Amino acid sequence: MTTNDPFAGQTVEAARRALTTRLKSVSIEFAELDARMLVGAVLSLDLTGMITAASRQLTADESLQLEQFAHRRLAGEPVARILGTKEFWGLPLQLSAATLVPRPDTETLVELALEVLRAEGPAGRALRIADLGTGSGAILLALLSELPKAHGIGTDVSAEALQTARSNAALLRLSDRATFLACDYATGLSGLFDLIASNPPYIRSADIAGLAAEVRHHDPRAALDGGADGLDAYRALIPQAVPLLAPGGALVVEAGQGQSDDIEALMTAAGLIIGDAPKADLAGIQRAVSGRKLPR
Numbered sequence: 001m002t003t004n005d006p007f008a009g010q011t012v013e014a015a016r017r018a019l020t021t022r023l024k025s026v027s028i029e030f031a032e033l034d035a036r037m038l039v040g041a042v043l044s045l046d047l048t049g050m051i052t053a054a055s056r057q058l059t060a061d062e063s064l065q066l067e068q069f070a071h072r073r074l075a076g077e078p079v080a081r082i083l084g085t086k087e088f089w090g091l092p093l094q095l096s097a098a099t100l101v102p103r104p105d106t107e108t109l110v111e112l113a114l115e116v117l118r119a120e121g122p123a124g125r126a127l128r129i130a131d132l133g134t135g136s137g138a139i140l141l142a143l144l145s146e147l148p149k150a151h152g153i154g155t156d157v158s159a160e161a162l163q164t165a166r167s168n169a170a171l172l173r174l175s176d177r178a179t180f181l182a183c184d185y186a187t188g189l190s191g192l193f194d195l196i197a198s199n200p201p202y203i204r205s206a207d208i209a210g211l212a213a214e215v216r217h218h219d220p221r222a223a224l225d226g227g228a229d230g231l232d233a234y235r236a237l238i239p240q241a242v243p244l245l246a247p248g249g250a251l252v253v254e255a256g257q258g259q260s261d262d263i264e265a266l267m268t269a270a271g272l273i274i275g276d277a278p279k280a281d282l283a284g285i286q287r288a289v290s291g292r293k294l295p296r
Contacts, residue, residue, distance in 0.1 A: 006070075007063035013054035015039060015063070019070055026074055034079050038069045041083050078214045089142035093168050098160035100223045102138040105281045106199050106254055110142045112279040112288040113197050113252040120194075120248060123147055130155065130244070132185045132198035132237055135223065137165030137178070139197050144174050154180045155188060158222075185233075186240035192249065196241045199254040200233030202226040230256055234266050242270045248295040252288060260286040267291035 007015045016039045023031035040050055042065050058066065072082050080086040080101045086093055088102035089110055095101060117123065127150040131140035134154030144152055156162050162180045169178040181188050186196070203224045208216060215224070226232050234253065241251050251272060255263050260278040268274060272291030281287035 005060075005063050005067055007058055007066050008060065009057060010063065011055050011057055012039065012043065012050055015058055015066060016050070019066070022070060023073060028073070034073060037079050038073065038082070039066060042066045042069065076213045076217065078218055081218050086136075088136075088138045089145065091138075091141060091145060091168075091172055093136050093138055093141070094164055094171070095136060096160050096164040098158040098220055099136040099164050100199075100219050102136060105283075105285075105287050106138065107142075108279050108281045108287040109197060109199060109252060109254045110139060110146075112276070112290055113139075113143060113195055113250070114146055115279075116250045116252060116276060116290050116292070117147070117195055124149055126150070127194045128152070128192070128246075129195040129197065130186065130189060130193050130241075132196065132241065133200050133223070133233075134165050134180065135161050135199075137168045137180070139199060140165070140178060141168055141172055141174055143195070143197070144177050145172070151177045152179075153189065154178065155183050155185060156180070157182065157184050158220075185237040186244055189244055191244070192246040193244050194246055194249050195252065196245060196249070197252045198233075198237055198241075200226070200237060202230045202233065202254070202256040202259060204228065204230040226256070229262075230259060231262055231266070234263050238263075238266050238270045238272075242272060242293065245272075245293040247293060250290050250292045252290040255287060255289050257285050260289050263289045264291070 016035050019035040020032050023034055042062050069082055084095055086101050089107055127147055129143055129150055129152040131154045134140055134156050137154050140152045140154045144150055154165050165180050169175045201224050203226055205225050205228055264274050274291050276290050278286035279288040
């Protein structure tokens with residue numbers, strides 16, 4: 001082995017173990033999983049494939065690429081950023097510098113949105129939905145994957161994010177039911193929607209510095225910073241969304257820890273009815289909040 005290429009001459013299994021050890025040495029929480037994902041990405045192998053190939057030697061190109069990945073992970077870059085992809089709701093999504101890495105917490109929003117819709121009728125009915133601040137398109141595409149007759153619009157102020165979302169829609173074969181629009185939240189939308197969803201920035205400005213380095217240094221600040229109290233985005237998007245809801249339509253948003261009561265108050269002030277309790281994520285945090293427009 002050389003200093004510049006620590007994985008040279010190693011087998012697949014030895015390289016995975018060596019990388020795990022290096023990641024553990026800097027206290028990376030899921031070192032074994034991260035090592036497996038990075039080795040698998042370099043070799044284009046899943047776990048079964050890596051087990052089968054455990055005793056084969058890495059090629060020179062593979063060992064160099066793995067060392068490049070290792071260097072980036074040891075510097076604190078998330079695996080999803082290194083690989084440029086992240087699974088959300090079982091869907092593989094491409095990422096870009098302009099998009100958040102989709103997180104499991106946000107699946108709570110998707111769950112609540114589906115529950116709200118299904119309470120009003122069959123999931124197979126024709127629906128019109130919107131995702132405000134769509135980023136990678138994660139929320140919109142997850143919903144469309146579950147709602148076969150729904151059509152949706154994703155909005156974002158970032159042209160790069162919109163291009164990423166369009167690419168994801170195409171890769172998932174949802175382009176015929178997903179369109180994307182450059183605007184600030186709902187300002188460019190017209191017509192009525194059965195569901196409007198959003199995961200807006202909700203971190204208090206003063207709390208940004210205390211976020212994990214993987215988030216603070218690699219997620220776009222504009223997608224994180226919710227202003228002094230974390231509620232600026234809700235104050236903007238809720239009044240925009242309410243006139244766009246069809247009678248009986250619902251607004252569902254992601255919330256930060258301790259924000260659900262304030263968000264419900266903003267929804268009530270804008271004329272929505274709070275009929276469902278906030279939905280908690282796996283950590284017990286009230287993560288998704290909904291309000292409904294009165295039916296005629």
